[in-house]
Amino acid sequence: ATESTLILIKPDGVRRGLIGEVVRRIERKGLTIDKMELRTLERETAEEHYGEHRERPFFGELVDFITGGPLVALVVTGESAIAAMRQLAGATNPLESAPGSIRGEFATEIGENIIHGSDSPESAEREIKIFFP
Numbered sequence: 001a002t003e004s005t006l007i008l009i010k011p012d013g014v015r016r017g018l019i020g021e022v023v024r025r026i027e028r029k030g031l032t033i034d035k036m037e038l039r040t041l042e043r044e045t046a047e048e049h050y051g052e053h054r055e056r057p058f059f060g061e062l063v064d065f066i067t068g069g070p071l072v073a074l075v076v077t078g079e080s081a082i083a084a085m086r087q088l089a090g091a092t093n094p095l096e097s098a099p100g101s102i103r104g105e106f107a108t109e110i111g112e113n114i115i116h117g118s119d120s121p122e123s124a125e126r127e128i129k130i131f132f133p
């Protein structure tokens with residue numbers, strides 16, 4: 001089925017000049033970019049987006065990182081877009097992501113892993129509303 005997913009090119013990806021690289025992979029996969037915006041998140045928005053991680057020991061660090069510079073937020077749409085984007089991104093821990101995936105090629109640290117993608121239709125709906133109300 002056709003789905004939409006919320007993708008972030010995180011501040012480390014923007015800082016390292018990887019916007020084009022990530023966008024190229026999304027387009028090459030055959031997915032459609034519906035919305036795309038460069039912006040720096042307010043803490044409040046970041047805390048809402050990462051609400052499910054509020055009790056984790058790394059929560060403060062995660063919010064500092066994601067608000068620490070501009071990021072690119074995208075809505076990506078297409079057949080099985082959620083799973084397709086998770087395949088392109090690779091596993092959360094860059095040391096476990098497939099070598100050809102975005103995290104597998106460009107990251108080494110779990111906290112600075114270049115890209116975020118919604119993990120289910122429910123989180124996609126929730127996250128798209130936060131970034132593009």
Ligand code: CMP
Binds near residue numbers: 092111112117
């Ligand atoms: P993301 O898919 O954006 O969703 C939650 C994020 O928390 C995840 O990517 C990681 O970047 C981050 N994360 C997960 N585990 C850790 C950890 N142990 N230390 C720091 N960040 C983490």
